[in-house]
Amino acid sequence: MGRNPAEGFLAFVVHKHKATSLHYDLRLEIGGVMPSWSIPKGPSLDAGVKRLAMPTGDHELEYRHFEGVIPEGRPGAGPVMIWDEGMYNPEVEISKGGREEVASRAEAERVAREGMRNGNLKFHLYGKKLQGSFALVRTKGFGGRKETWLLIKHRDEYSRAGYNANDHDYSAVSGLSLGQIAGRRPRTSLDPAANR
Numbered sequence: 713m714g715r716n717p718a719e720g721f722l723a724f725v726v727h728k729h730k731a732t733s734l735h736y737d738l739r740l741e742i743g744g745v746m747p748s749w750s751i752p753k754g755p756s757l758d759a760g761v762k763r764l765a766m767p768t769g770d771h772e773l774e775y776r777h778f779e780g781v782i783p784e785g786r787p788g789a790g791p792v793m794i795w796d797e798g799m800y801n802p803e804v805e806i807s808k809g810g811r812e813e814v815a816s817r818a819e820a821e822r823v824a825r826e827g828m829r830n831g832n833l834k835f836h837l838y839g840k841k842l843q844g845s846f847a848l849v850r851t852k853g854f855g856g857r858k859e860t861w862l863l864i865k866h867r868d869e870y871s872r873a874g875y876n877a878n879d880h881d882y883s884a885v886s887g888l889s890l891g892q893i894a895g896r897r898p899r900t901s902l903d904p905a906a907n908r
């Protein structure tokens with residue numbers, strides 16, 4: 713197989729972002745871009761909770777490296793932290809409740825696209841904070857939105873009861889808190905024009 717078992721085939725990032733309100737942006741690499749979901753309460757390792765995740769469109773793959781401050785006057789103005797990053801693998805159901813990670817990058821792309829289409833994407837995260845198996849499930853929209861999803865942690869060796877993303881306010885790359893990032897000068901080298 714030739715891959716490090718500690719790594720997946722596709723990239724993911726979770727941005728912590730204080731724009732109009734604080735939220736987290738989960739971005740999964742699929743087809744060379746990163747479909748994204750805004751998660752007000754942030755991802756959780758608690759298998760007992762379902763987190764509302766609202767689609768915010770595709771972002772460029774390179775944007776996963778952005779940490780800094782989106783300048784005033786731009787969409788999403790405010791500090792952005794790389795809260796977590798790493799690789800992921802889609803999972804396929806092999807029996808009722810039994811899941812297995814895909815075995816190739818081509819299969820990863822195919823299964824991820826299929827999951828997006830069907831509104832049910834299962835995947836294993838290899839992050840610095842987030843580990844283990846998750847699902848993104850499309851639901852009927854509420855609050856006037858036409859489409860919402862739920863981020864759910866599957867019960868496994870990585871699930872942690874009571875896990876709250878806000879208790880882990882440090883960057884996965886710089887170690888800075890969101891407040892510390894907010895105190896730095898705005899940067900525009902990676903244009904976050906499409907960001908929300």
Ligand code: MN
Pocket residue numbers: 729731735736737750788907908
């Ligand atoms: Mn955002």
